[in-house]
Amino acid sequence: MTARIIAVANQKGGVGKTTTVVNLAASLAEQGRRVLIVDLDPQGNATMGSGIDKSALSRSVYHVLLAEHEVAEVVQPAKQGGYDVLPANRDLSAAEVELMQELAREARLKNALEQVAANYDYILIDSPPSLNLLTLNGLVAAQGVLIPMVCEYYALEGLTDLVNTLRKVRLAVNPKIEIMGLLRTMFDARSNLSQQVSEQLARHFGDKVFDTVIPRNIRLAEAPSHGLPALIYDRNARGAQAYIALAAELTARLEPQTTTAEQ
Numbered sequence: 001m002t003a004r005i006i007a008v009a010n011q012k013g014g015v016g017k018t019t020t021v022v023n024l025a026a027s028l029a030e031q032g033r034r035v036l037i038v039d040l041d042p043q044g045n046a047t048m049g050s051g052i053d054k055s056a057l058s059r060s061v062y063h064v065l066l067a068e069h070e071v072a073e074v075v076q077p078a079k080q081g082g083y084d085v086l087p088a089n090r091d092l093s094a095a096e097v098e099l100m101q102e103l104a105r106e107a108r109l110k111n112a113l114e115q116v117a118a119n120y121d122y123i124l125i126d127s128p129p130s131l132n133l134l135t136l137n138g139l140v141a142a143q144g145v146l147i148p149m150v151c152e153y154y155a156l157e158g159l160t161d162l163v164n165t166l167r168k169v170r171l172a173v174n175p176k177i178e179i180m181g182l183l184r185t186m187f188d189a190r191s192n193l194s195q196q197v198s199e200q201l202a203r204h205f206g207d208k209v210f211d212t213v214i215p216r217n218i219r220l221a222e223a224p225s226h227g228l229p230a231l232i233y234d235r236n237a238r239g240a241q242a243y244i245a246l247a248a249e250l251t252a253r254l255e256p257q258t259t260t261a262e263q
């Protein structure tokens with residue numbers, strides 16, 4: 001059995017990509033899955049949020065993309081949470097330019113992950129807020145995309161660019177890629193706008209929209225400053241519980257046989 005590789009992407013900034021990657025990783029790990037996070041963002045937020053000091057890295061995903069190191073030489077365990085991290089820092093912003101002269105530049109991550117795919121059940125890729133070569137490496141490596149989004153006025157418009165990019169990726173390099181799910185984040189159930197956008201989402205994307213909704217919850221915002229996933233920082237927080245529910249929904253969708261066997 002080889003890992004399910006999921007790119008978490010949305011070119012819009014601050015929609016909860018990194019929060020989703022870290023908390024879904026910890027929740028899946030708690031549910032017995034072997035998980036690797038790939039940090040593809042030069043901001044290194046998923047790295048820091050996993051308790052790994054990005055300024056102290058001697059090797060990072062940058063070296064993997066430039067084929068200077070193998071994944072196994074760069075991976076580190078998260079400080080807590082029971083998952084692994086392929087970490088990133090600002091070095092990665094140079095990779096875009098440097099990769100331009102290299103062969104198979106959009107397939108670097110895909111090729112590198114093949115060597116470790118058998119060691120994990122899930123590989124979650126955190127993307128930067130743009131549709132650049134780094135994001136593209138994530139989309140080429142993945143079987144599915146998980147799209148976190150905030151239910152606000154321009155949310156659907158923003159999705160058009162991503163859906164078009166996915167179509168191009170499918171035609172040109174990765175015919176397998178599909179939308180694994182849309183995740184409503186920072187959700188305010190009392191807001192009419194959230195409800196309206198939610199309904200539009202369901203109309204456009206049907207059951208691609210996860211039933212699980214991530215509420216706006218201060219604990220989710222506090223946990224990264226301690227280098228911890230929310231379920232370790234404050235397990236009872238509504239945000240932590242929502243990501244535990246998301247992990248259960250995801251495994252039920254992707255592993256139908258095991259789920260029935262366990263029931």
Ligand code: ATP
Binds near residue numbers: 012013019129216
């Ligand atoms: P970027 O595009 O910059 O990489 P992102 O899409 O990865 O951003 P996050 O960093 O996960 O988004 O979240 C943006 C900010 O909102 C962070 O400060 C985070 O702690 C906070 N945040 C994320 N999800 C929630 C939530 N459900 N409730 C409250 N705060 C949240």
Ligand code: MG
Binds near residue numbers: 018019127128
């Ligand atoms: Mg981020």
